[in-house]
Amino acid sequence: MRKALGLILVIFMVVPAFAEAELSGRIKLFSSLFLSENQQGEFFSHEAGEFAFKRVEFRLKVQGDVSDNISYGARLDAFSGPDAFFNSGYFPESGPLASPVREEPFEFNLYEAYIKVSDFLIKNLDFTVGKQRISWGTADKVNVVDNLNPIDFANFLTFDPDYFNERRPQTAFNFEYYIGNETKLQAVWLISRQYSPLPSGFTYLSGRQFGARVSIDQEKALLKNTNFGFRASTVVFNTDIALSWYHGNFHLPVLYGVESAKEFPELHYSYPELDVLGVSFSGELASVGFWGEVAYYIPGDINGMLRLGMGPTIGFDVFESGYFKYVFGMDYTIGIGNGIYVNAQFLHGFFDERDYSPEAEQFLGFKKGQFFGEIENYVIARMEYKMLGDSVKLSLGGFVELGEGTSYALMPGLEIRVKDALTVEAGTFAVFGDRNTKFGAFKDDKIGFVALKLDF
Numbered sequence: 001m002r003k004a005l006g007l008i009l010v011i012f013m014v015v016p017a018f019a020e021a022e023l024s025g026r027i028k029l030f031s032s033l034f035l036s037e038n039q040q041g042e043f044f045s046h047e048a049g050e051f052a053f054k055r056v057e058f059r060l061k062v063q064g065d066v067s068d069n070i071s072y073g074a075r076l077d078a079f080s081g082p083d084a085f086f087n088s089g090y091f092p093e094s095g096p097l098a099s100p101v102r103e104e105p106f107e108f109n110l111y112e113a114y115i116k117v118s119d120f121l122i123k124n125l126d127f128t129v130g131k132q133r134i135s136w137g138t139a140d141k142v143n144v145v146d147n148l149n150p151i152d153f154a155n156f157l158t159f160d161p162d163y164f165n166e167r168r169p170q171t172a173f174n175f176e177y178y179i180g181n182e183t184k185l186q187a188v189w190l191i192s193r194q195y196s197p198l199p200s201g202f203t204y205l206s207g208r209q210f211g212a213r214v215s216i217d218q219e220k221a222l223l224k225n226t227n228f229g230f231r232a233s234t235v236v237f238n239t240d241i242a243l244s245w246y247h248g249n250f251h252l253p254v255l256y257g258v259e260s261a262k263e264f265p266e267l268h269y270s271y272p273e274l275d276v277l278g279v280s281f282s283g284e285l286a287s288v289g290f291w292g293e294v295a296y297y298i299p300g301d302i303n304g305m306l307r308l309g310m311g312p313t314i315g316f317d318v319f320e321s322g323y324f325k326y327v328f329g330m331d332y333t334i335g336i337g338n339g340i341y342v343n344a345q346f347l348h349g350f351f352d353e354r355d356y357s358p359e360a361e362q363f364l365g366f367k368k369g370q371f372f373g374e375i376e377n378y379v380i381a382r383m384e385y386k387m388l389g390d391s392v393k394l395s396l397g398g399f400v401e402l403g404e405g406t407s408y409a410l411m412p413g414l415e416i417r418v419k420d421a422l423t424v425e426a427g428t429f430a431v432f433g434d435r436n437t438k439f440g441a442f443k444d445d446k447i448g449f450v451a452l453k454l455d456f
Helices: 002-017 202-208 358-364
Strands: 022-034 051-065 070-080 106-117 125-132 170-179 183-190 213-216 227-236 239-249 254-259 266-270 273-285 288-299 303-307 314-317 323-334 340-348 377-387 392-402 406-417 422-433 447-455
Touching: 254 358, 303 358, 314 358
Parallel strands: 213 266, 254 303
Antiparallel strands: 022 051, 022 447, 051 070, 070 106, 106 125, 125 170, 170 183, 183 227, 227 239, 239 273, 254 266, 273 288, 288 323, 303 314, 323 340, 340 377, 377 392, 392 406, 406 422, 422 447
């Protein structure tokens, strides 16, 4: 805690030394509430009116120019979760500096920090080094080719719209070479494997079904285990088109083995190698925006394993040789003036879904309608309307999950800008339909939330 505050003070002291520096930030108070009772939930057990999540955030971002060719950027994040860990099994003990660590855990991290050099070595070559967000793809949040930065699932179960499908910056060397005004060649080297942050309690939920321990294979920090990507983009007939290749690893863990011959059953996970060949495009026709991404996923060889009791060990391939994911979408503003903004997408393959071999489906239980299961289809849409000088925004979002069963979610929202920098946001996440679908498991966990944001 003391080191974190010290680093923040250093930033405030150093920033004024750069004449072109821009300092911005956000303070956010977020709280969600269960709207219905569910005492036998798959993910949550709760009463109606029980608080689901409470969080206080502080973000500080600085960016600027050192010279005509050198710029920089950094972002620091601090989080506090009031009452997150406090229950009848713990006394509210404090830490050495009187921080109430039991009932108010605090987290501080360097979210992003990079240096960018324009015309690096040769003209039109830009070089960015450090922890950075490198965005690929054209879809609205549900990208299938955007694989350089892993999805941040740490706050996924809060259904906070600020964190839904957010991607985590990674340490990388990023080279971008511009050919004219419309064509760019890009090469990226990520100096370590990429792993998606997962929700607290994920290990427990993974092993609960089998009453098992969870074992995760660890990759050594070797040169051969680093990741890279290449991308070429240009404009054809007023349409942005890009081809990409990512070589790295699965960002989410893959269950490849179940072993119950030991004293305690054990689940074996790993992060196997992965190659993704992608094409993306976006453009506009008659005031209708359109976009699409198609990706071919090529998993590395990974041998599955099943051993029950004292029986023989069964080996098999976990994945098919390769499979497609894709997303297509469009948006349009209906009416004059502000109008009603409409956005719709068709997605084949959510972030956690894969195409498993028939043996993996049989022995490990992979199927549609579960997290980390087989590939499903989704229709995702939202509408937005702004009024009163854009100070009020009404929204209605949702999606339909099309698998072995069908479920759908509704996410209405209200955002009010009280002052120029102060915003109040409220909304709900409610699921209906088949309980045996992935998101249908949340049908009794309807959540409402309120957030207060101060941007500066």
